[in-house]
Amino acid sequence: MGKEMKKMSGMVVQYLIIAIIGIFLLYPIIWMFFATFKTNEEIFGSIKLLPSKFSLQYYIEGWKGRGNISYTQFFINTFKLVIPTVFLTVASCALVAYGFARFKFPGKKILFTVLIATLMLPNAVIIIPRYTLYNSFGWINSYLPFYVPALLACYPFFVFMLIQFMRGLPKELDQSAYIDGCGTLRTFVQILLPLMKPALFSAGLFQFLWTYNDYFNSLIFINSVSKYPISLALKLSLDSESVVVWGRMMAMSFVAVLPVMLLFFFAQKYFVEGIATTGIKG
Amino acid sequence: MVNKKAKIRKYKKRDYQAFLYLLPWLVGFAVLQLYPFITSLYYSFTDYKISVAPNFIGLKNYTKLFTQDPEFWNSLKVTLLYTLYTVPGKLLMALAVAVFLNRDIKGINLIRTLYYIPSLFGGSVAIAILWKILFVDNGVINAMLNTVGLPSLQWWGSTKLALRTICMLEIWQFGSSMVMFLAALKNVQKELYEAASIDGAGKIRMFFKITIPHITPIIFFNLIMQTIQAFQNFTSAFVITKGGPLKSTYVLGMKLYTEAFSYFKMGYGSAISWVIFTLIMTVTLILFRSSSAWVYYEDSGDF
Structure with a gap:
């Protein structure tokens, strides 16, 4: 494996870690936003992020x-x-x-x-x-x-x-x-x-x-x-x-x-x- | 004689105008900080209730607190545990991520900004409510655990877990400490590392011998500020668990609130507030005492 390849894979790993930390930090807020469109049934017991419909009702x-x-x-x-x-x-x-x-x-x-x-x-x-x-x-x-x-x-x-x-x-x-x-x-x-x-x-x-x-x-x-x-x-x-x-x-x-x-x-x-x-x- | 003259000349006429600028703070300090500080000590030796004038009762509040109040020792334990989890947890997290980010990374400003976002919500009721629902028994966190084949956990229902789940909320907000660490890391001179690597030092050795000593002032500052905050925590416990289950998250801050502002036992509440204060002072003093051994300053900080 060449030096360039090694450097590249290092970069990939680095950004992967950054992304994982980022998701860990931001997911709750993103989830919160989508939960504003969900019924209680959708919120509980499900890992689905997106709501079934977008309505401003709530x-x-x-x-x-x-x-x-x-x-x-x-x-x-x-x-x-x-x-x-x-x-x-x-x-x-x-x-x-x-x-x-x-x-x-x-x-x-x-x-x-x-x-x-x-x-x-x-x-x-x-x-x-x-x-x-x-x-x-x-x-x-x-x-x-x-x-x-x-x-x-x-x-x-x-x-x-x-x-x-x-x-x-x-x-x-x-x-x-x-x-x-x-x-x-x-x-x-x-x-x-x-x-x-x-x-x-x-x-x-x-x-x-x-x-x-x-x-x-x-x-x-x-x-x-x-x-x-x-x-x-x-x-x-x-x-x-x-x-x-x-x-x-x-x-x-x-x-x-x-x-x-x-x-x-x-x-x-x-x-x-x-x-x-x-x-x-x- | 010469000395005396020099002393008189030390202050210019103009310098006395400083007191004009300090006036708001001098009044504020006296009336809203010093006076309440002394008064709460006095109240703690009285049976003061909001409707009844204070009567001096000596150490009764304290003896009651330490010997008769079944809640107190539990609250003390919960508060100490909370502090012990959150302060090191948050700082280690912040330090680890800061060290990781302290290199030439494209888009570092964006990353720094995004990582900072949770810190915007320190003490926010809205986010406490969010935390409550995320970790509820049939909530999304448990659903995630189930999808990867793990059993659900009673995040709020278990006396063992509830406090830790609250601590996680606090640790999640490590971004502001991280930003401070990042700035401090940037200030460490590059030449030091170059010199060390010429001398044959490894990366880990450099981290402990160069990086850490140079950021000890920031670690120290964070340690003190976070500890003071942690000992007084109130909102997350009050909003999410109301101190439960079985008082396992009933921190001293909540105990203080309940006694002083639900039952209006101001005297008893003041005694609790002085226990909190004593705790904070003790830990701060230990930190300050130990600081000469591990905190490294480049200047003496005079001005």
């Missing part, structure tokens, strides 16, 4: 939601919860990161250590007092428990990520801006922020993803169905039917993951690069 039925609240409302709720949270997070974390990355101030070392320590502060240990705190402010069953931590930069992961990114920008930029008479705020807004776009975008995407997927906090802070985000709505549908029509359940689950997938395909560069750069210096 999407239409499922979308009606529960009582008089449809998935239109659940989606509106979700975006009402998620989008302000994302923007507030990015804005506040960028400001704080600027404070850490570009200034030498007394107590910096301690404060930075505190920031890193909070990176490891588990949500489980602060959730009960946060609940009672929000409860005493009358914020339960509103989206304020999501907005306020975002406004107050309580996401050390993003602060840290943006600090790391800003450290990579040359300090001479700031110096020359100062010489030109810019104040710190103008230097930040006009010089640094435009250069930070990729990092800000990554932070925003991850915050979108995490807030969108988050179930625990919504479960605790939101208690009326009319304010439910999708995650709670799905769980409600799952629990409230005595005989679950799985095709319908899958249709709504698929609808629920669709925004995340679309966002990922349009912005995958930021996802993959964002995750790659944050870990590097940690």
Whole structure:
């Protein structure tokens, strides 16, 4: 066997392994999509991937939601919860990161250590007092428990990520801006922020993803169905039917993951690069 | 005298503006992190319920938890097992695939993107529901096993398997760690390998002596973050198995939720949250302590 042949067969094996891992990873999602067209009889006890017919019936039925609240409302709720949270997070974390990355101030070392320590502060240990705190402010069953931590930069992961990114920008930029008479705020807004776009975008995407997927906090802070985000709505549908029509359940689950997938395909560069750069210096 | 002068000059006037930028975080840290942290410790020594003001009861919550609550030791065991399966499972998977992909492969960007997809759904209810139905008794996974001549398994019905099936969901989402490992692998200088191969080192030796040491910071970072996550897991167990069968997936996160937010026993719940915190701290400290022996940094990381 020639060297070329050996190389070729090596390549084939390599792509075969890649394909097998790929199928293992993606099959569940593909199966989910086709299951949205299947009756319970088709779903159970069969390995067939394709449905017998394609009909949007389950999407239409499922979308009606529960009582008089449809998935239109659940989606509106979700975006009402998620989008302000994302923007507030990015804005506040960028400001704080600027404070850490570009200034030498007394107590910096301690404060930075505190920031890193909070990176490891588990949500489980602060959730009960946060609940009672929000409860005493009358914020339960509103989206304020999501907005306020975002406004107050309580996401050390993003602060840290943006600090790391800003450290990579040359300090001479700031110096020359100062010489030109810019104040710190103008230097930040006009010089640094435009250069930070990729990092800000990554932070925003991850915050979108995490807030969108988050179930625990919504479960605790939101208690009326009319304010439910999708995650709670799905769980409600799952629990409230005595005989679950799985095709319908899958249709709504698929609808629920669709925004995340679309966002990922349009912005995958930021996802993959964002995750790659944050870990590097940690 | 000279020293003192130098010290005064250390900060420029402008530098004090930093506090203006830090203000949101300083407030957030104090009110939404530090205060709840201390308060939950205080609550854990009280009989606080949402409608009744807290009374100090000393260590009663903890003694009850450790000696009288039949669920607690089980939940602790389940949580430890869950962490022990998912964290190494996910990281080994991510590392293996990253190492495999770390060569000149056409279409690597597409592959990386596709492999990443499951990681988009961390904690997603929709995907938890999907997992539930995939592994149900007469579901597609069992149908597949049957076609290749294997018997069906009670993925959710068996007290032994249910937890592992949930862990599989977590391990399936190894893509984000893989992307981090891939980036780290790319940063290892090619010259090191060239030099080693001139010295006659084999591939396996190079892997353990060059590759692994260079990516230890990322392994370390992942290990810590994943462990913290794993100890608090809630959604998959709550949505898929509701903690069953026979509490075999009743993780501490669920126990915390049930006590604090179903029964509104905030004091007791706080004690559980401090057990979770102590567990996390212990493991993190062990990891940090051991890190000087195995984590390799190229710079000291000052700025």
